[in-house]
Amino acid sequence: MKIVAITPDRKYNALVPLIIDGLYDNNIQVIATDPGNGVRARDVYTDGEVIEHAQDADYIFALFGKVKGPYREGKYHLLDKINRPEVTAYITDSEWTCTSYLDSPTQCQEAKADPSRHRGHPWINEEMYEKCSWYFKRLVFPEDLDRKKIIPCYIGACNRYFGPEEEKSFDVFCSFGQLEDGLRQPVHDYCLDLKAQGRNVLINEKFDFDTYLKMIRRSQIGVSAWGAGNCCMRMWEISANKTCCFVQKPFYIVYPNRFIDGESCVYYSNMNEFKEKMEFYLARPEECARIGRNAYDHIMKYHTGKKRVQYMLNVMNGHDWRIASEIEYSFNKSQ
Numbered sequence: 176m177k178i179v180a181i182t183p184d185r186k187y188n189a190l191v192p193l194i195i196d197g198l199y200d201n202n203i204q205v206i207a208t209d210p211g212n213g214v215r216a217r218d219v220y221t222d223g224e225v226i227e228h229a230q231d232a233d234y235i236f237a238l239f240g241k242v243k244g245p246y247r248e249g250k251y252h253l254l255d256k257i258n259r260p261e262v263t264a265y266i267t268d269s270e271w272t273c274t275s276y277l278d279s280p281t282q283c284q285e286a287k288a289d290p291s292r293h294r295g296h297p298w299i300n301e302e303m304y305e306k307c308s309w310y311f312k313r314l315v316f317p318e319d320l321d322r323k324k325i326i327p328c329y330i331g332a333c334n335r336y337f338g339p340e341e342e343k344s345f346d347v348f349c350s351f352g353q354l355e356d357g358l359r360q361p362v363h364d365y366c367l368d369l370k371a372q373g374r375n376v377l378i379n380e381k382f383d384f385d386t387y388l389k390m391i392r393r394s395q396i397g398v399s400a401w402g403a404g405n406c407c408m409r410m411w412e413i414s415a416n417k418t419c420c421f422v423q424k425p426f427y428i429v430y431p432n433r434f435i436d437g438e439s440c441v442y443y444s445n446m447n448e449f450k451e452k453m454e455f456y457l458a459r460p461e462e463c464a465r466i467g468r469n470a471y472d473h474i475m476k477y478h479t480g481k482k483r484v485q486y487m488l489n490v491m492n493g494h495d496w497r498i499a500s501e502i503e504y505s506f507n508k509s510q
Contacts, residue, residue, distance in 0.1 A: 176506055177204040179229045181237045181249045184209040188240035189330040189408045190268035190313050196334045196480030206232065208250045222253060229257040237303065239267040254306050264309040264491065266328060309491055314405055315429045326496045328487065329430040330408060331478035332415040340417060341392035346457060347376045348394035357401025357423050361446050392416045395463045396456060399423065414470035419456065419463035432477040432500050439469040
């Protein structure tokens with residue numbers, strides 16, 4: 176199988192590298208427009224070469240990543256020259272306060288000031304919706320499913336998240352890049368209180384990414400809370416390393432194969448619930464270990480890059496997204 180991938184230029188995102196991992200792990204030939212997000216250097220082609228390869232590619236993946244600073248968005252203009260909408264999928268990593276267009280510098284502030292804009296504006300990239308046959312979306316709300324082409328495509332555990340098990344020497348790991356969204360600030364403050372009470376808490380320490388993951392592996396509990404959207408990469412980083420993950424419950428978004436409270440994660444909806452559950456599980460390390468193992472098994476079954484790409488291909492072959500993860504994808508083109 177050959178897939179042309181129109182990728183963001185160098186910018187690392189949550190969903191894009193997961194999909195790139197999945198393409199390679201399923202032994203799919205990748206023809207990419209830009210480096211970054213796990214694309215191998217040998218698989219980056221010129222615009223002309225991409226257009227040529229696209230004529231006999233099995234599918235075209237146009238991948239959106241949040242683009243800021245000196246980076247530029249994907250070369251979506253190539254879709255007009257490729258002109259194969261019947262095999263084109265748009266895959267967007269946009270969140271509540273980020274859209275499928277270039278991010279507005281003030282968009283996050285506008286969304287906070289006006290809750291009616293909390294999902295970004297516009298929420299659907301209508302131009303890309305018309306240029307594709309499938310619109311895979313990171314954050315899908317129930318009303319989005321009224322649009323025929325929109326399919327849930329949640330983030331998951333990238334290959335680089337996984338590593339060898341470590342002895343659990345910390346009680347809690349809590350590290351956020353910013354404290355403005357969701358319950359991050361009160362969660363952060365409560366974890367500071369736990370540390371002041373004598374608990375072994377790692378909180379907002381600055382690590383390189385490999386050390387960051389190592390500290391997660393050494394923690395009994397890891398904490399995730401909403402970021403710009405209703406989900407966060409931290410949940411996947413924690414769960415991929417067999418650490419019990421406290422997750423601010425994603426109330427509204429729709430996706431298959433959800434984590435289960437008390438089995439593969441610990442959900443909390445408010446600070447009272449967070450504090451009660453933290454007290455309960457800190458006193459029960461064996462329960463934390465069980466939930467961490469279950470979370471890892473759940474990810475390996477449904478939420479790796481390899482599994483996410485198979486899910487997408489099953490949907491593109493006509494299966495309902497609600498059951499697509501349960502079907503073993505066959506790379507036999509006669510299917």
